[in-house]
Amino acid sequence: MTIVRLALDVPLHRLFDYRIEDDARLQPGLRARAPFGTREKIGVIVHLAEQSKLPPEQLKTARRVEDDDLPPLPPDFFQLCAFASQYYQAPLGEVILQALPPGLKKIRAVKRQRPKEANAPATSDTPDLPPLTADQSAALEILRLDRGYAPFLLYGVTGSGKTEIYLRLIDAVLRKGQQALLLAPEINLTPQLEARLARRFPGVRVAMLHSELAEAARERAWRTAFSGAARIVVGTRLAVFAPLPALGLIIVDEEHDLAYRQQEGIRYSARDLAIFRARLTHLPIVLGSATPSLESWSHALRGRYTLARLPERAVSGARLPVVRVFDTRRQKLTDGLGEPLLEALRQRIAAKEQSLVFLNRRGFAPVLACPSCGWVSRCPRCAANRVLHLADRRLRCHHCGLESRIPSACPTCGNLDLHPFGRGTQRLETRLSELFPAARILRVDRDSAKSRKHWEAMLDEIQSGAADILVGTQMLAKGHDFPRLTLVGTIGTDAALFAADWRAPERLFAQLMQVAGRAGRADLPGEVIIQSEYPDHPLYRALIAQDYPGYAETLLAERRAAGFPPYAHQAILRAEARDMATALAFLREAATRPCVADYPDVVLYDPVPMRLSRLINQERAQLLLESASRPRLQAFLPLWRAALEPLPRKQHLRWHLEVDPVDC
Ligand SMILES: [Zn+2]
Numbered sequence: 167m168t169i170v171r172l173a174l175d176v177p178l179h180r181l182f183d184y185r186i187e188d189d190a191r192l193q194p195g196l197r198a199r200a201p202f203g204t205r206e207k208i209g210v211i212v213h214l215a216e217q218s219k220l221p222p223e224q225l226k227t228a229r230r231v232e233d234d235d236l237p238p239l240p241p242d243f244f245q246l247c248a249f250a251s252q253y254y255q256a257p258l259g260e261v262i263l264q265a266l267p268p269g270l271k272k273i274r275a276v277k278r279q280r281p282k283e284a285n286a287p288a289t290s291d292t293p294d295l296p297p298l299t300a301d302q303s304a305a306l307e308i309l310r311l312d313r314g315y316a317p318f319l320l321y322g323v324t325g326s327g328k329t330e331i332y333l334r335l336i337d338a339v340l341r342k343g344q345q346a347l348l349l350a351p352e353i354n355l356t357p358q359l360e361a362r363l364a365r366r367f368p369g370v371r372v373a374m375l376h377s378e379l380a381e382a383a384r385e386r387a388w389r390t391a392f393s394g395a396a397r398i399v400v401g402t403r404l405a406v407f408a409p410l411p412a413l414g415l416i417i418v419d420e421e422h423d424l425a426y427r428q429q430e431g432i433r434y435s436a437r438d439l440a441i442f443r444a445r446l447t448h449l450p451i452v453l454g455s456a457t458p459s460l461e462s463w464s465h466a467l468r469g470r471y472t473l474a475r476l477p478e479r480a481v482s483g484a485r486l487p488v489v490r491v492f493d494t495r496r497q498k499l500t501d502g503l504g505e506p507l508l509e510a511l512r513q514r515i516a517a518k519e520q521s522l523v524f525l526n527r528r529g530f531a532p533v534l535a536c537p538s539c540g541w542v543s544r545c546p547r548c549a550a551n552r553v554l555h556l557a558d559r560r561l562r563c564h565h566c567g568l569e570s571r572i573p574s575a576c577p578t579c580g581n582l583d584l585h586p587f588g589r590g591t592q593r594l595e596t597r598l599s600e601l602f603p604a605a606r607i608l609r610v611d612r613d614s615a616k617s618r619k620h621w622e623a624m625l626d627e628i629q630s631g632a633a634d635i636l637v638g639t640q641m642l643a644k645g646h647d648f649p650r651l652t653l654v655g656t657i658g659t660d661a662a663l664f665a666a667d668w669r670a671p672e673r674l675f676a677q678l679m680q681v682a683g684r685a686g687r688a689d690l691p692g693e694v695i696i697q698s699e700y701p702d703h704p705l706y707r708a709l710i711a712q713d714y715p716g717y718a719e720t721l722l723a724e725r726r727a728a729g730f731p732p733y734a735h736q737a738i739l740r741a742e743a744r745d746m747a748t749a750l751a752f753l754r755e756a757a758t759r760p761c762v763a764d765y766p767d768v769v770l771y772d773p774v775p776m777r778l779s780r781l782i783n784q785e786r787a788q789l790l791l792e793s794a795s796r797p798r799l800q801a802f803l804p805l806w807r808a809a810l811e812p813l814p815r816k817q818h819l820r821w822h823l824e825v826d827p828v829d830c
């Protein structure tokens with residue numbers, strides 16, 4: 167008998183010791199069935215051990231999952247998990263298990279699956295490769311894949327042909343018989359990528375990995391990736407953990423996108439883990455974006471990443487759209503729409519071209535209120551208002567999902583005349599259809615594009631030219647080609663200029679650059695109309711000049727002066743409890759743990775309520791930590807976490823640590 171340490175899918179995710187029958191194939195990375203309480207669980211063997219801290223009589227016996235032909239998970243999988251566990255302060259067992267498709271963690275009768283033959287490493291000997299622009303050729307000269315670990319930042323304006331670069335790089339990797347991992351921030355972006363890969367690499371197996379797949383499909387995709395049969399793996403953030411035996415290249419598309427950040431459970435950044443993985447396995451990694459994150463941009467400026475640029479649009483004749491900012495203080499607005507934008511919409515309709523009006527707020531109006539007594543549609547469970555959705559006649563909290571029918575009268579005073587305040591996409595859609603009764607208007611947001619099917623149907627509708635005006639949120643901003651779209655107008659972006667969140671301007675700039683990038687991608691010139699009360703704000707000026715590097719320089723100078731990331735490293739301790747006093751008291755207690763005094767170079771700020779201070783009846787508070795030294799912060803965190811574990815938790819208090827928070 168040997169002793170094995172198992173990661174088990176049980177609460178707290180500790181590693182557990184079991185005895186197991188010796189056999190020649192026994193090794194870490196295999197799965198085992200283990201009795202746990204009154205049930206049996208599937209676990210992953212993390213270590214083989216000579217002895218256990220437990221006395222022998224307490225060791226139960228596990229047995230291998232024999233009826234399965236899954237090879238052991240490789241050492242680099244465990245190294246990546248160990249890094250994530252240590253860096254993000256999460257239990258190793260939990261990291262390992264969340265990295266596996268759910269089907270592999272279940273007790274079931276396993277059909278022995280015959281591994282399909284890996285198809286010959288087919289290449290892109292397709293008849294007509296698009297010719298490269300001079301910029302693309304120059305970028306490919308820089309993106310050399312033969313030097314072991316090499317991080318690249320591919321900064322390319324929208325429409326500059328980043329995807330073509332990815333395809334060429336993938337082709338080179340396939341020719342070497344290796345696998346390529348391509349990460350995309352959102353599931354919505356994967357169908358287009360999938361189709362493009364299938365056209366370019368016919369006969370090459372592509373595995374899609376994302377959380378919306380049904381369990382069996384996800385497991386199948388994961389297995390083809392792990393077996394090496396899939397030469398190209400496309401996935402959202404969870405795919406960063408997929409074990410790939412012949413990995414030769416990692417690409418992170420839209421690297422700046424916050425969707426790479428996991429916000430629940432283990433709070434990791436898939437982009438950052440991808441970089442660690444590339445370093446661990448001595449591979450090249452390409453981060454691509456039209457608006458790189460300031461972190462990546464500053465790495466490139468300092469030479470830690472090699473910068474490749476695509477400064478022009480790839481289609482000959484296609485130019486970046488003309489951006490104009492209109493001062494809304496001097497205009498009469500019709501539901502947020504100024505005359506220049508209305509006139510531009512009229513012209514597009516006459517010319518049978520498409521327009522997009524961007525408003526990043528779903529619903530009809532953000533709040534319903536009673537003018538006679540002051541009642542507003544608060545969420546009873548959150549520190550937020552419920553949003554008025556006229557399309558399905560509901561009041562809905564966008565934080566917790568709580569919804570109810572729209573009251574016919576004020577719940578407090580009985581007034582029948584309730585007013586919606588502010589505007590969301592539904593209201594804009596309604597108004598536009600009144601203003602342009604002959605136009606076909608399509609609203610695209612998370613309410614109208616509920617499922618992938620809906621979304622794909624909408625994309626078809628847009629691409630076939632069946633819509634004249636699109637009303638949409640940031641869903642529409644990312645990565646899609648709409649050849650007939652020549653006008654983008656924006657509403658209500660000013661709020662982000664003065665938001666409490668100091669990252670808001672960076673995000674707004676990226677968002678507006680992306681949404682502006684939808685206009686005029688083919689042979690039709692594009693125009694962008696931004697409506698603002700602050701037309702001279704540096705953000706809008708940079709947008710007019712489409713000057714990402716210039717604006718990044720401004721923001722980086724501000725961050726340096728303020729001592730914010732990337733010039734400082736942060737972590738955050740968050741606590742939630744039934745009442746705010748308990749949450750704050752816990753954080754104050756945390757700040758006085760003895761180890762804090764040993765790390766004077768880690769600064770702890772005062773505990774404060776979170777911006778959304780109540781969510782589903784839990785009061786939430788946070789304590790920000792900061793250090794100029796990442797190693798010092800990383801040395802401090804495990805000690806501190808250990809010191810927090812024994813603190814009493816009153817009133818169902820829960821806490822977690824988040825490293826490199828993006829929302830603080
Ligand atoms: Zn009232």
Ligand SMILES: [Zn+2]
Binds near residue numbers: 546550563564568
């Ligand atoms: Zn709520």
